[in-house]
Amino acid sequence: MSLAIEISDLHKEFILSHSGVGSLKTLALWWKKKSYEKLQVLKGINLNVENGECVAIVGRNGAGKSTLLSLIARVYKPTSGKLVVHGRLAPLLELGAGFHPDLSGQENILFNGMILGLTRKEVLERTPQIVEFAELEQHIDAPVRTYSSGMLARLGFSVAVHVDADILIVDEVLAVGDFSFEQKCYRRIEEFRSQGGTILFVSHNASAVRRVADRCVWLDNGQIADEGDPEAVLKSYESAGS
């Protein structure tokens, strides 16, 4: 099988600022004190994800899970190491991130689809499916500010799964929407996988990990503590936590 994501010896460090320079005033007051400290978030990650695989990442808060996903999504630049992504990647956006409240659902679909890498034509072709999947036919011409949070989540999910990405990145969002919509999301994810799509997701929900993941990676303090069969990794992760 070919690789979807190749990661070797990936490091990421952030500059931790104690003064919290966020304004010129603090800069002026603190210029003498160089109170910067480097924070190592990822300390040498080696991970290969094959095409069609579904990999879950578990770990405590601050272990570097989201940072890893963000690096894969090209939001950050790695400090050092190799990171190659083959194919188109779509991150599942948080509740309405990137939606403009004054624009209609329709207009937001266009914009969000394009930001996820579709052309205008492709988005317009898919809009009916997106609307149908999100069950928002009634509201699609209303401004998004009138939507409930459930409706926003449905719309966001629907756009992301319709961009036909090769790799889907999910950062703990499946807990939105009602039960029946959640089931629909799982079905859609199964469908996506049966078509050969790759999924990488972060979750604190052990049952979700057991349900969909082929492989589980336990990230602890910026390093991979364990990886392999979800059942086994979850067991060692849970026993380490208690």
Place this chain on the structure above:
Amino acid sequence: MIDDVKELWRFRELLWAMVERELRIRYKNSLLGFFWSLINPLMTVLVMTVVFKFFLQNQTENYAPYVLSAYLPFLFFNMAVMDSSQSVLAALPIVKKVYFPREILPISSVLANFIHYLLALVVFFFYLFFLWAITGFQITPFTWRIAFLPVLLLTSLALTLGFAFFVSSLNVFYEDVKYVLGVLLYLAFFMTPIMYFSENVYYAAKRHGQEWLYTLYHLNPVAELATTYKKTLVPPGEIAIGAEKVDPLAQNWGLFGITVLVSFATLVAGYSLFNKLKWRFMERP
């Protein structure tokens, strides 16, 4: 930097979508959105005309179109720089999640304002035409000078984009940049020949025997652009300086050349600073 431009070109469709989105948002909630936004320049010019013609009893011909011809581009500069200063910060939730060239954010703010300015210019030309008709076709508003307008527009765009790159990236790290900016833009309005003329500056400097002040004043690219806009768009009439009337000064091409250089240098410097900072937007303290 060449690579960044290439990457930006790959995402041009997204850039256009973003410009379209900004214009939609602006004109969304009212059918007359565009005309509402013309109220600001029109009211300003009306008030300035009253102050100048009645309170200060200035006898300059074509005062109102003169003011408008410099105030519209200034307003474009002002609005575009203010809007773009917030552009990256406002989009942070999506910047955190998805990759796209970040410069799309300030560029789309500037382009949306630029399109708005072009529309306002069309209205301005209608106004000039109207003025031409009611004055019995005495002043000819459309002279050969108008051919120079594209160069002026391009220079304004370059300067504005350059400033937009500076303020949008710096404002992510220092949020008071926008307050400082507000003060500077307010002062810039007075240090730019909008409600007065570059001739006022020249004769004031001459009276004190310090003609170099006129040159210094026009080294500010915003001031030089305003002067050139006036001389390009409105046919020069006599300008009243105190009690006497003088002929307008000729366009100083040397000073304008400097402004073109400064504008494009600002663009290049702003873009390279933006590119240096853009990978750290997410890591702001």
